Amino acid sequence: MPLHIHTPLFESRPLSLAAGRSVWLKLDALQPCGSFKLRGVGHACEVHHARGARHFVSSSGGNAGLAVAYAGRLLGVPVTVVVPETTTERAKELLRLEDAKVLVHGGSWQEANELAQTLIGPNDAFIHPFDDPLLWAGHASMIDEVAQAGFKPDALVLSVGGGGLLSGVVEGLKRNGWQDVPVLAVETQGAASLHAAAQAGHTVALERIASVATSLGAKRVAEQAMECLRTHPVESHLVSDREALQACERFLLDHRLLVEPACGAALALAYNAQALANYKQVMVVVCGGATATLEQIQAWLATCPE
Known part of the structure; x- marks a missing residue:
């Protein structure tokens, strides 16, 4: 399913x-x-999980990050989400409720995304918020x-x-x-x-x-x-x-x-x-x-x- x-x-x-x-x-x-977001993010996470990914990395101050965190929790895969400083406390709280590790970096999504790219290891999958087939x-x-x-x-x-x-x-x-x-x-x-x-x-x-x-x-x-x-x-x-x-x-x-x-x-x-x-x-x-x-x-x- x-x-x-x-x-x-x-x-x-x-x-x-x-x-x-x-x-x-x-x-x-x-x-x-x-x-x-869960439609696309869930599909991407399932594909990467089947390919052997053991950690998901995302850059999102909101819905995409929440979808990755939710998908990771259901698939049993740890998730790290990098959010910009503009992200609300409520959004960060919701991410943590899904057991995601939350890192705060930069004043925009672009800056948060730059840090996220440096965190991707050989067994990790990066889940983009919007730009991925x-x-x-x-x-x-x-x-x-x-x-x-x-x-x-x-x-x-x-x-x-x-x-x-x-x-x-x-x-x-x-x-x-x-x-x-x-x-x-x-x-x-x-x-x-x-x-x-x-x-x-x-x-x-x-x-x-x-x-x-x-x-x-x-x-x-x-x-x-x-x-x-x-x-x-x-x-x-x-x-x-x-x-x-x-x-x-x-x-x-x-x-x-x-x-x-x-x-x-x-x-x-x-x-x-x-x-x-x-x-x-x-x-x-x-x-x-x-x-x-x-x-x-x-x-x-x-x-x-x-």
């Missing part, structure tokens, strides 16, 4: 009324470690489940950070013969590395991440995400931090499920009737996020510009 679970797919009455069309939810926030193959299972349910959306909405979810979803669409289903890829304005790549025609490095949606905080998207832009109908959309945070609060009220601002970005678009005007039946990937707290979301909202 895979480490991830099949997650619910259903039509959301509140979002459908707000958007003026049928909006369906793929609730990957209900994965055991709190996010979709094993991850994309695992994430594609989400679309397999949707196809098996007999539901085909007119469009699919998801959030983009480093591009791992986008790459996996596009792989899943293609292997199910759904090359005609467009992907609405959503980022917050301060973490829009895919949008910058779309404008430039190639991946570019952002000078800095200026968004509360830190899970979207990859300064440069994976090259595979750029390939998705070239080979699949992908629309790049931007929302503000405030819109993402408000969507988190609204979704909690509508569906009693708390997600982090990175997921709120996709939900913000889903609540927007104008953004979805060209489609009758839309599916939103509710990617989740284990480190969010309502108190933190409300505190961010209190200081967010109108």
